[in-house]
Amino acid sequence: MKPNFEPGGKLHAFHSVFDGFETFLFTPQTTSSSGVHIHDRMDSKRTMIIVVSALIPCLLFGMYNTGYQHWLACGESHFPFWELMLYGFLAVLPRIVVSYVVGLGIEFAVAQWRKEEIQEGFLVTGILIPLICPVETPLWMLAVATAFAVIFAKEVFGGTGYNIFNVAIVTRVFLFFAYPAQMSGDKVFVATEPILGIGGTAPDSFTGATPLGEVATSDAASGLNITGITGDPISLWDAFLGLIPGSFGETSTLCILIGAAILLATGIASWRIMLSVFAGGTVMSLIANWCASPLYPASYLTVGQQLCLGGFAFAAVFMATDPVTAARTNTGKYIYGFLIGVIAIVIRVYNNGYPEGAMLAVLLMNAFAPLIDYCVVQANINRRMRRLKTKES
Amino acid sequence: MADKINYKSVFFNPFSKDNPVVVQILGICSVLAVTAKLEPALVMGMSVIAVLAFANVIISLIRNTIPTNIRIIVQLVVVAGLVVIVDQLLKAYAYDVSKQLSVFIGLIITNCILMGRLEAFAMGNKPWPAFLDGVGNGIGYAIILVIVGFFRELFGSGTLMGYQVVPQSFYEAGYVNNGLMILPPMALIVVACVIWVHRSRNKELQEE
Numbered sequence: 378m379k380p381n382f383e384p385g386g387k388l389h390a391f392h393s394v395f396d397g398f399e400t401f402l403f404t405p406q407t408t409s410s411s412g413v414h415i416h417d418r419m420d421s422k423r424t425m426i427i428v429v430s431a432l433i434p435c436l437l438f439g440m441y442n443t444g445y446q447h448w449l450a451c452g453e454s455h456f457p458f459w460e461l462m463l464y465g466f467l468a469v470l471p472r473i474v475v476s477y478v479v480g481l482g483i484e485f486a487v488a489q490w491r492k493e494e495i496q497e498g499f500l501v502t503g504i505l506i507p508l509i510c511p512v513e514t515p516l517w518m519l520a521v522a523t524a525f526a527v528i529f530a531k532e533v534f535g536g537t538g539y540n541i542f543n544v545a546i547v548t549r550v551f552l553f554f555a556y557p558a559q560m561s562g563d564k565v566f567v568a569t570e571p572i573l574g575i576g577g578t579a580p581d582s583f584t585g586a587t588p589l590g591e592v593a594t595s596d597a598a599s600g601l602n603i604t605g606i607t608g609d610p611i612s613l614w615d616a617f618l619g620l621i622p623g624s625f626g627e628t629s630t631l632c633i634l635i636g637a638a639i640l641l642a643t644g645i646a647s648w649r650i651m652l653s654v655f656a657g658g659t660v661m662s663l664i665a666n667w668c669a670s671p672l673y674p675a676s677y678l679t680v681g682q683q684l685c686l687g688g689f690a691f692a693a694v695f696m697a698t699d700p701v702t703a704a705r706t707n708t709g710k711y712i713y714g715f716l717i718g719v720i721a722i723v724i725r726v727y728n729n730g731y732p733e734g735a736m737l738a739v740l741l742m743n744a745f746a747p748l749i750d751y752c753v754v755q756a757n758i759n760r761r762m763r764r765l766k767t768k769e770s
Numbered sequence: 771m772a773d774k775i776n777y778k779s780v781f782f783n784p785f786s787k788d789n790p791v792v793v794q795i796l797g798i799c800s801v802l803a804v805t806a807k808l809e810p811a812l813v814m815g816m817s818v819i820a821v822l823a824f825a826n827v828i829i830s831l832i833r834n835t836i837p838t839n840i841r842i843i844v845q846l847v848v849v850a851g852l853v854v855i856v857d858q859l860l861k862a863y864a865y866d867v868s869k870q871l872s873v874f875i876g877l878i879i880t881n882c883i884l885m886g887r888l889e890a891f892a893m894g895n896k897p898w899p900a901f902l903d904g905v906g907n908g909i910g911y912a913i914i915l916v917i918v919g920f921f922r923e924l925f926g927s928g929t930l931m932g933y934q935v936v937p938q939s940f941y942e943a944g945y946v947n948n949g950l951m952i953l954p955p956m957a958l959i960v961v962a963c964v965i966w967v968h969r970s971r972n973k974e975l976q977e978e
Contacts, residue, residue, distance in 0.1 A: 518946070529959060533966075555950035 424645055425500040431639040432504055432695065434632035439625040440465030443512050446622050469625060472507040475516050479523040480506075487532050498537030498544075498701075499527070505545035505695065508626030509688065509736070510552065522551040542743045543702045546692075546736045553736075616685040627691035630684070637694040646698035649707060650714040654693035657718020658684055665726045675726040689721055692735035697742075704746040706753040713749055717742045775895065781902040784910035786972070791914040792965045793975060796882040801915060802957040803874055808931050810870045811919030813860065815912025819905060821852045821878055822887060826904030828852075829892040836893075845888045846879065853878045883911055918960045926951030 444461025447468075480499045506523055526547040531540045615621055619629025627633070640646035662683040669676040684690060697703060697717050704713035717738045724734025731737065790796045797818075805811045828848050829836075836844050857875045860868035868875065878884065887907050892900045923929055925948045928936035936945065950956045969975050 515946075521948075551950060554953065555948045556946050557949055558946070 422500075425498070427643050427645055428501045428640065428695075429504055431636035432501075432508065432626070434635045435508055435626040435629065435691070436469075436504070437462075438619055438629040438632040439508060439512075440469060442619055442621075442628055443468050443625065445620060468512050469507055471516055472510065472512075472514065472519055472625075473504065475519050476506040476523050477503040479520045480527050483524060483527045483532065484536075487536070493536075498531070498540075502527075502544045502548075506548050509545060509549050509624050509691065511623075512625050514552065518552060518556055519548075522548045522555070525551050538701055540701060541747075542740055543696055543699050546696055546740050546743075549736050550740060613679075613681050613685065616682060621686070624688060627688045630690045633690045633694050640694065640698070645700075646694070647700075647703070647710055649710040650698045650703055651693055653711045653714030654697050654718040654721075655684065657715035657720075658689055658693070658722050659718070660715075661719040661722035661726075665722060673726050678726075683722060683725070687725070687733045688735045689725075692721065692739050693718070696736070696739045702743040702746060704749045704753075706750050709746070709749040709753045712753075713742055713746055716745075775899050777899060777902055780899050781906040784903075784906040785913065786910075786968070787975070789910045789914065789968070790883045790886070790907050791911055791961070792968050794883075794886070796886055797911060798958075798961065800874055800877065800881060801918060801961060802954045804871060805915055805919040805922050805957055805960075806926065806952050807870070807929075808916065808919040808923045810867055811915040812912070813864065813867045814871060814874065815908070815915045817856045817860070817875060818878060818881065818883070818911050819908030821849065821856055822884055822908040822911075823901055823904035824852055825849050825884060826887060826892040826900040827897050829888050830895055830897040830900035833893050841889075841893065842885075845885065849884055849888070850879050883907060914961070914964060917964055918957060921960055922951045922957060926956075 440462050443465035448456050480503050484499050526544045530542045530544045530547040534540050617630045662680045665676040704710050720738035721735040804814045825848050891903045928947050
């Protein structure tokens with residue numbers, strides 16, 4: 378099969394597609410012929426696969442939770458596990474397919490057009506996009522947003538590895554700003570229709586706002602009451618486990634921590650960034666809580682709630698640590714992560730219009746990451762210069 | 771002026787090869803601000819054509835009597851006078867549009883295209899070529915404004931010139947207007963796309 382794609386072969390025009398699949402399935406056997414090179418088997422395709430596998434707990438839990446919330450919305454009282462899973466699977470499958478088909482389609486087309494190898498960065502992005510979107514996002518919106526993000530956040534900058542902004546977050550932000558009525562409020566976060574005969578139809582009267590959405594609109598003077606879609610209060614434990622309405626894969630802090638453990642054990646994600654994001658979030662939540670005011674209802678949330686609700690943990694583990702868009706220097710990573718944590722909570726608490734700020738915080742710090750690195754490197758150079766001067770004099 | 775001016779290139783160059791917006795990147799702020807709908811974009815474009823053409827002619831007529839060290843002030847006075855006239859005319863005959871454009875008609879005074887053309891062309895050329903240059907640059911600006919306004923209104927509001935063009939059946943099938951198109955950041959991206967297309971069609975404009 379391979380000779381068809383070699384130069385001069387019949388299907389040479391598609392050689393980059395072939396090459397992409399071949400190296401995806403097999404570790405490349407070619408070795409460099411001159412000089413001494415050290416290659417690691419961990420090429421970027423293998424790295425991506427580990428990130429995807431770290432996301433699998435979130436994905437599975439997302440399926441279960443989608444089904445669970447749907448059953449709750451329909452007023453059922455017993456929850457058959459496999460039916461819940463199947464329902465969630467059917468709900469998320471079209472979104473994963475759309476995200477991969479659109480994103481990879483554009484990647485393949487651009488790679489062919491530029492006669493380059495196919496870059497595999499979309500493997501992770503493609504699974505992240507359905508995970509951070511509400512489960513009822515219309516498919517065409519997802520397709521438009523994915524196309525926009527891949528073209529304008531990635532390909533115009535030169536493809537995988539050159540993007541300034543995290544592609545998955547750009548997709549989410551595009552959806553959030555382009556279709557605000559569909560992307561927030563209480564309609565999109567819980568599936569209400571039966572899929573292939575599984576599940577029931579939810580009554581019109583139920584409200585499925587996310588806990589943070591509820592907090593933002595609640596009357597703080599009478600005390601916060603965060604309730605699930607059935608009206609029962611949500612405990613911190615629920616929020617940690619993730620049995621709350623929210624975007625598909627980001628509700629469960631527990632599963633995110635499992636993913637974080639995988640990423641840290643394999644050394645792919647930076648523990649400095651993760652740690653400092655959580656530190657920043659904690660510090661800012663404490664400050665917000667300390668000078669809480671009824672004007673900003675979210676400031677009454679405790680630290681635990683701030684960290685477990687919404688997309689904060691997901692952004693900290695999977696978004697902020699994206700090696701392409703994060704800061705590169707070690708000192709820079711602390712600053713970068715800390716500021717993400719602080720800004721995420723600031724947006725969440727002090728802007729009632731945006732119930733969730735984690736994605737905007739990551740995007741903003743993506744823009745500042747090169748500047749942080751520059752300052753860190755310059756500071757280092759200056760320190761060494763001074764040391765040199767004191768020795769000379 | 772010793773070298774003969776090619777009237778044709780003076781008039782037509784600003785349309786594409788020397789376009790004030792997509793090549794010289796001037797006047798971007800008003801492009802971002804007024805193009806959420808096609809109609810204000812069109813009116814803004816026409817206002818700039820008128821102001822630029824007449825300002826060019828007037829400055830060109832008095833170019834030899836302006837003392838060099840106060841020429842910017844003189845240019846500003848001329849432009850400001852013309853802008854006030856245009857503003858009053860719009861208020862009288864197209865009140866709604868003038869409301870939408872609000873401060874941006876007044877801000878034509880500070881539009882970099884105007885100062886640029888007055889300094890670079892009208893100060894050194896006869897009235898007729900200066901007039902052509904003004905109209906040409908104005909049209910070059912208006913073209914971009916209309917292109918950007920077209921796409922932003924079409925995708926952002928589903929209308930053109932206030933008439934609905936996206937069929938109602940689309941909305942019933944679940945189509946929703948793109949709210950991001952109404953916001954200024956998207957205008958920047960649309961302008962970037964126009965520049966992208968323009969550069970890829972004109973190879974000689976591409977930088978290294």
